[in-house]
Amino acid sequence: MRLIIVDDETSVRDALADRLREEAFDVESVGTALEFYRGMAGNGYDIAIIDVDLPDESGLDIAAWLSEKGRVGVGLMTSRGDLEDRLALRRSGADFYLLKPVDGDELVEAVRNVARRIVRGERAESDVGAGPADWFFDPSQWILQSPDGQAVKLTAAEVSFVGRLALQPGSAVSRSELRTELGYGHDRSGDRNLEAIVRRLRKKLGALGERAVPIQTVHGTGYLFSGSLRIDRRKHSGADREKSIQPK
The missing domain is CATH 3.40.50.2300 (Response regulator)
Structure with missing residues (x-):
């Protein structure tokens, strides 16, 4: 922010x-x-x-x-x-x-x-001040867009995960806070579900060809979004939609 x-x-x-x-x-x-x-x-x-x-x-x-x-x-x-x-x-x-x-x-x-x-997407769209190295997160459309304009379609759980990281840019969010945000239990099963989301999201973002996937593990704490992230409702072009990677 x-x-x-x-x-x-x-x-x-x-x-x-x-x-x-x-x-x-x-x-x-x-x-x-x-x-x-x-x-x-x-x-x-x-x-x-x-x-x-x-x-x-x-x-x-x-x-x-x-x-x-x-x-x-x-x-x-x-x-x-x-x-x-x-x-x-x-x-x-x-x-x-x-x-x-x-x-x-x-x-x-x-x-x-x-x-x-x-x-959560309750503000109107804005492209003001966007830098060339920015990732864009559009929670209303379930989209995460890379700095080179490629858009990834997220699941509901992934939207919640990225949205929680976006509240603390550049800082780690604890596993406990993320489990609470996602509605997971504070037990081993909840940990496994959280780890599964991280693996799937990293796989999607890695498929874009980005040299550094911005979902980083902070050992002993949790996860952070290491890239520059803006929260916007983007006007996705037809080309963006064609490049969008759909969830499996």
Whole structure:
């Protein structure tokens, strides 16, 4: 998940960014709306956390713009707490809002909730900021697409597995958490079912000719997705569909 924090108070945004990085989120922070828009044009983000009182534009206006685009999760931060201000926050289209000073743990939980909805395909499609080395995961179509554009059709269990890894990019997810996500028992049988999913998924991805299959084992812990992964509803071309590998 790529996140951006927009707050003109350097100490605030740095502290919140550090807290989110502790949870393995990829976070950038900027101080103005202008810097935010430049970042959106150049990089693209999955979730934006924005202070309402920015020096060059209201965070409410940014949230409304993002809501219309329907492609980025939005959180707002404000020091205002009266009824009129709370109503304005609710009308903004943001996914959540927090009163300042923002508690780091509360922010982490709010971001995780939005990230889960994004992984489950509840946000509109976006190709903003896609890099040439990105894998793309489309949970709504059960598709995982390699950096060179080849699409693999996933099973329901594989969608759940990849979606859980996507919540912690570059960090290991424990076998216990993965068994829970997949509805498997916490016993040897559950382990065997999890290992079977990993084997099948690696076989599918290996058939694409990728030099490095991005499902990596972290011994003593679990698994991680080692590639750069974006969660999007992709517009798959006819050529992509022809190259798609169907599950057996």
